[in-house]
Amino acid sequence: MLVLDGVTAGYGTATVLRDVHLTVPRSSVVALLGPNGAGKTTLLRVASGLVSPWSGAVLLEGEDVTGLSPDGLARRGVCHVPEGRGVFPPLSVRENLLLFSPPGEERVGLERALEAFPDLAGRLDQTAGTMSGGQQQMLALARAYIAGGRVILLDEVSMGLAPIVVDEIFAFLERVAGEGVSLLLVEQYVNKALAIADYGYILSRGRISFAGDAAELADEDVFSRYLGIEVGAG
């Protein structure tokens, strides 16, 4: 579905990603893990066209989409839920949802969004920016869901949220994956991410240090070895 083929990228003169190979197969969940500053957000930005790679390619269903604009990629079904949500705070919940519904499908879109997150139903006229962090995150996910994305890139969507909201979000992600959408998931809740993931990658200082089955990574020894952290040393 989505392939990063030997991607090197960065900002200014600073290299952040080095020869990164990553594949998100159709209808699968891929967890991208790694320490702070490893380049996870940058990798998602490359995948959604916000950052152009210096070398290497981005392929979508076999088509070379390297260097395409974020809009162009969004039209092809690549949907990015950025760190820190990504709703339009001054707009109402309804307006936020309508903006992302495919034209002519606004009513269906709204219904699907509210069915996924019933909490939003009573808040359609509330200004998005006045909602709680958890509610805004649900709105951001609902928008990605109804936009008809084929690949959804999720950057720490559970950051700073109460455990009960995190559970609700993971249940939603599992359901979306079950509907045939591919997910590339950057997550601080490693165990939760691996529980719903098919494949896992570890990014360490801009390089992929592990690529394989999520189940393999769930083994703590494997995880810490590839992360470059010693646990229980001595």
Ligand SMILES: Nc1ncnc2c1ncn2[C@@H]1O[C@H](COP(=O)(O)OP(=O)(O)OP(=O)(O)O)[C@@H](O)[C@H]1O
């Ligand atoms: N817009 C930017 N301009 C310059 N440097 C940047 C920019 N964005 C990120 N960086 C740098 O790129 C490196 C990788 O950052 P990135 O945000 O991709 O890491 P991350 O793995 O998502 O980290 P975290 O887990 O903290 O979110 C960091 O050293 C960061 O300072």
Ligand SMILES: [Mg+2]
């Ligand atoms: Mg990040």
